[in-house]
Amino acid sequence: MVSRVIPVDPFDLVVFGATGDLANRKILPGLYRRFFAGQIPEGARIIGAARTEMDTAAFRAHARAAIDEHVGAGKRDAAQIEAFLGILEYVPIDAMGEGGWTTLKALVRPQLINAFYFSVAPALFGPLAERLHAFGIAAAEARIVVEKPFGRDLASAKALNATLAEHFDETQIYRIDHYLGKETVQNLMAVRFANILFEPLWNAQFVDHVQITVAETVGVGGRGSYYDKSGAMRDMVQNHLMQLLCLIAMEPPYHFDPDAVRDEKLKVIRALQPVLAADIVRGQYLAHRSDDGKGHQPGYLEDAENPDSRTESYIALRVHVANWRWKGTPFYLRTGKRLRARTSEIAITFKEPPHSIFDEADETWRENVLVIRLQPNEGMNLKMMIKEPGPGGMRLVQVPLDMSFAEALGEDGADIPDAYERLIMDVIRGNQTLFMRGDEVEAAWAWTDPIIEGWTARGDRPQGYDAGSSGPEDALMLMHRDGRRWREIRE
Numbered sequence: 001m002v003s004r005v006i007p008v009d010p011f012d013l014v015v016f017g018a019t020g021d022l023a024n025r026k027i028l029p030g031l032y033r034r035f036f037a038g039q040i041p042e043g044a045r046i047i048g049a050a051r052t053e054m055d056t057a058a059f060r061a062h063a064r065a066a067i068d069e070h071v072g073a074g075k076r077d078a079a080q081i082e083a084f085l086g087i088l089e090y091v092p093i094d095a096m097g098e099g100g101w102t103t104l105k106a107l108v109r110p111q112l113i114n115a116f117y118f119s120v121a122p123a124l125f126g127p128l129a130e131r132l133h134a135f136g137i138a139a140a141e142a143r144i145v146v147e148k149p150f151g152r153d154l155a156s157a158k159a160l161n162a163t164l165a166e167h168f169d170e171t172q173i174y175r176i177d178h179y180l181g182k183e184t185v186q187n188l189m190a191v192r193f194a195n196i197l198f199e200p201l202w203n204a205q206f207v208d209h210v211q212i213t214v215a216e217t218v219g220v221g222g223r224g225s226y227y228d229k230s231g232a233m234r235d236m237v238q239n240h241l242m243q244l245l246c247l248i249a250m251e252p253p254y255h256f257d258p259d260a261v262r263d264e265k266l267k268v269i270r271a272l273q274p275v276l277a278a279d280i281v282r283g284q285y286l287a288h289r290s291d292d293g294k295g296h297q298p299g300y301l302e303d304a305e306n307p308d309s310r311t312e313s314y315i316a317l318r319v320h321v322a323n324w325r326w327k328g329t330p331f332y333l334r335t336g337k338r339l340r341a342r343t344s345e346i347a348i349t350f351k352e353p354p355h356s357i358f359d360e361a362d363e364t365w366r367e368n369v370l371v372i373r374l375q376p377n378e379g380m381n382l383k384m385m386i387k388e389p390g391p392g393g394m395r396l397v398q399v400p401l402d403m404s405f406a407e408a409l410g411e412d413g414a415d416i417p418d419a420y421e422r423l424i425m426d427v428i429r430g431n432q433t434l435f436m437r438g439d440e441v442e443a444a445w446a447w448t449d450p451i452i453e454g455w456t457a458r459g460d461r462p463q464g465y466d467a468g469s470s471g472p473e474d475a476l477m478l479m480h481r482d483g484r485r486w487r488e489i490r491e
């Protein structure tokens with residue numbers, strides 16, 4: 001299988017926050033990879049902007065360093081890098097100030113596609129939008145890209161939406177959730193809606209439960225005091241896990257069209273039931289001492305620089321989607337820091353056949369499970385029961401039908417584009433399907449807010465869990481009491 005690269009139309013892309021971590025790790029290397037793949041057309045220009053005073057030559061050197069650090073050796077071609085750096089410009093601009101904007105205006109060509117990536121703190125979204133307008137830089141069709149976090153509750157998300165709406169139409173606003181840019185996530189829609197196989201079984205009658213896991217091995221050290229104001233619910237569940245849940249639970253859209261897809265996702269969010277206190281487990285990772293007793297790895301409270309913190313670095317929830325399709329099928333969500341392995345997956349466990357004609361001792365083997373792996377090694381895996389090969393009588397064995405995208409795509413497989421690459425190209429193409437609409441974000445906060453208010457009012461404390469484990473004990477109980485168990489967290 002060979003993946004096709006279809007060049008986009010010429011564009012001017014302005015990256016505000018071009019000297020920041022995200023630009024350095026994802027945006028600039030991602031744009032270079034698209035350039036290397038032949039997707040960036042002749043005449044396109046990428047303009048970096050931030051407060052740091054430097055000229056274009058210095059910015060190009062900065063971008064070269066980012067490419068050297070974050071692009072694999074196989075794609076670091078000297079001539080290509082040189083050519084890519086040639087399309088970069090830099091303008092020093094303070095989002096809160098008035099300097100630099102006329103220089104930027106002179107660089108942005110209104111006859112081309114114009115996109116403005118706000119890779120800066122959300123407090124700067126308003127000032128940037130205002131100035132792009134005031135200085136007449138944003139053409140009528142211009143697109144803006146905004147990063148998470150999009151608000152910290154319903155009120156702040158509404159305020160942010162209102163600020164952006166003063167200057168840009170919803171069709172111009174691209175709210176990034178990079179989980180939606182993953183190959184597997186889009187493939188999930190293809191598997192569901194381009195095959196007849198699963199859809200008849202995709203409901204409470206045949207699906208026992210769904211597990212969505214996003215596990216990280218890193219802690220919050222380095223940005224602990226910042227993280228402490230948010231926590232796993234705000235940082236991960238309200239956006240990434242919610243988006244994954246929507247793609248699993250949504251009805252088929254009438255067409256693969258941005259608003260049709262987003263309308264269906266919105267209906268899922270609105271159908272989410274309030275979550276009972278008994279269906280929530282929160283945790284904080286504990287300090288860890290290495291076996292030789294020498295190394296000390298700080299616990300969450302130390303990392304957060306807040307010994308009284310009640311912010312969770314882990315959360316597990318049992319969630320119900322109250323509609324005809326899903327009534328009775330629980331969705332178990334969990335995400336956390338400092339867990340056993342770095343992995344993200346969705347597992348759909350189907351019900352057992354109603355009656356077994358085989359003598360099988362191990363009943364748990366009879367479930368079919370469809371696992372959608374987001375990382376590492378994006379792919380899908382369907383666990384099926386077959387007869388164990390050989391003459392030893394009729395014995396059953398569970399085998400995985402495994403589809404690793406890396407393997408399936410052959411040489412190209414190792415090169416599945418990073419989510420940011422895909423999403424930025426979608427912005428240039430003007431395709432909003434994989435971006436969150438304002439009402440979706442608000443609905444997600446409307447569901448999240450009462451959950452957070454609930455545990456705040458009750459004064460709940462997160463339970464400690466060992467670093468490198470699969471989370472707090474109570475999270476195991478959340479499943480055990482339903483006669484189910486979490487899938488193992490492993491790479």
Ligand SMILES: NC(=O)c1ccc[n+]([C@@H]2O[C@H](COP(=O)([O-])OP(=O)(O)OC[C@H]3O[C@@H](n4cnc5c(N)ncnc54)[C@H](OP(=O)(O)O)[C@@H]3O)[C@@H](O)[C@H]2O)c1
Nearest residue numbers: 017018019020021022050051052094095119120121147148
């Ligand atoms: N890093 C990630 O992995 C990640 C992941 C998801 C979302 N995000 C979001 O992406 C955004 C950027 O994150 P980041 O990690 O790149 O942050 P960062 O490393 O702190 O970078 C912030 C950028 O904004 C610029 N900046 C700050 N104040 C400015 C001002 N007044 N006017 C113009 N530019 C200004 C900074 O450059 P100067 O100091 O030179 O002005 C820098 O380029 C944030 O909203 C963050 O929440 C980041």
